[in-house]
Amino acid sequence: MHFTHFDAGTLEKCLAAAVAAPSIFNTQPWRYRLDPETVTIEVRAAPERGLRHTDPVGRALHLSVGAAVFNLRVTVAHLGWTPVTRLLPDPEDPSLLATVRPTGPAAQRPTGRRADLYPAIWRRHSSRFPFSDRPLPRYVRAELTEAARMEGAVLTFPAPSETARLLRLTAEAERRNRNDPDRGGESRRWVHRDPNESRDLGLPQTALGPQDAHEHIPMRDFTAQRHPERLRAQPFETVPVIALLTTEHDRRTDWLRAGEALEHALLVATVHGLQASLLHQPMEWPELRRSLNPAPEHTGHAQMLIRFGYGPGGPVTPRRAARDVLDGGGDRPQSA
Numbered sequence: 001m002h003f004t005h006f007d008a009g010t011l012e013k014c015l016a017a018a019v020a021a022p023s024i025f026n027t028q029p030w031r032y033r034l035d036p037e038t039v040t041i042e043v044r045a046a047p048e049r050g051l052r053h054t055d056p057v058g059r060a061l062h063l064s065v066g067a068a069v070f071n072l073r074v075t076v077a078h079l080g081w082t083p084v085t086r087l088l089p090d091p092e093d094p095s096l097l098a099t100v101r102p103t104g105p106a107a108q109r110p111t112g113r114r115a116d117l118y119p120a121i122w123r124r125h126s127s128r129f130p131f132s133d134r135p136l137p138r139y140v141r142a143e144l145t146e147a148a149r150m151e152g153a154v155l156t157f158p159a160p161s162e163t164a165r166l167l168r169l170t171a172e173a174e175r176r177n178r179n180d181p182d183r184g185g186e187s188r189r190w191v192h193r194d195p196n197e198s199r200d201l202g203l204p205q206t207a208l209g210p211q212d213a214h215e216h217i218p219m220r221d222f223t224a225q226r227h228p229e230r231l232r233a234q235p236f237e238t239v240p241v242i243a244l245l246t247t248e249h250d251r252r253t254d255w256l257r258a259g260e261a262l263e264h265a266l267l268v269a270t271v272h273g274l275q276a277s278l279l280h281q282p283m284e285w286p287e288l289r290r291s292l293n294p295a296p297e298h299t300g301h302a303q304m305l306i307r308f309g310y311g312p313g314g315p316v317t318p319r320r321a322a323r324d325v326l327d328g329g330g331d332r333p334q335s336a
Contacts, residue, residue, distance in 0.1 A: 023064035036297025066259020127275035128209025153261035168251035173281035246300035258303035
């Protein structure tokens, strides 16, 4: 496919892939605009869909947007072009988080990334259900680690004793969240209680999954009921595979890169038939987040805990239509 035309249908494909990215509580905190002069897709924050109590500094919002940016890059490459990406390109416009511009044919600039990530965009769904105890092959772990490294982040698979410590910190964060009325109320607002309710944001009840009957893996209670005995529970895997995603620094650009690394790893996992869910709770409490990195160095900055495994896929969660995330001025794509 030659870089000769970027029409409305092509733009819709790009935006549909972008909004398929994971976002905290499925808030989808992004909006887009196409600059018709330069054929550049602008990616902006949607602060009205931020989480005041859970994510007061907007770190998780930036991770969510970074994941969407990675999907844009994958789609542009799939369509035959090379994506040129800039993060925080305008210091005077802090809401402009990234730009993605298609340039010459992708074959001229190989990226080194897998060529089968694009179809995985549509198959990737978070799964908050029990996984089996089937171990992850070493080569799969290595490929997941390499995916994060290519985006400027570090993905590690801690030893069992360290994994147990990380899960204890996650359990403490979950306990705090359940006991915090502001966070609990915020979480509940993003859950669809009525199965017949039609919404394009948030999480349906069917996507929440059960709690771990043995209380070993602290899955998030989005309803914040604070009564575990009332929650549906099932036995989860006895040897959970937990990965820690970190960055060297903790700036806004690092948060965006962490989101790109997260989505790259999740798509690679999808290609290999893995399921994943995110344990974000300890990221929401600054002192717990600082404690996630292993002693004695405590180097880097934790951005996400990811649970990988083989098991049932998660249900599809709603997404906004491409036309609903496109700002005015982006409906007149031109030839380039």
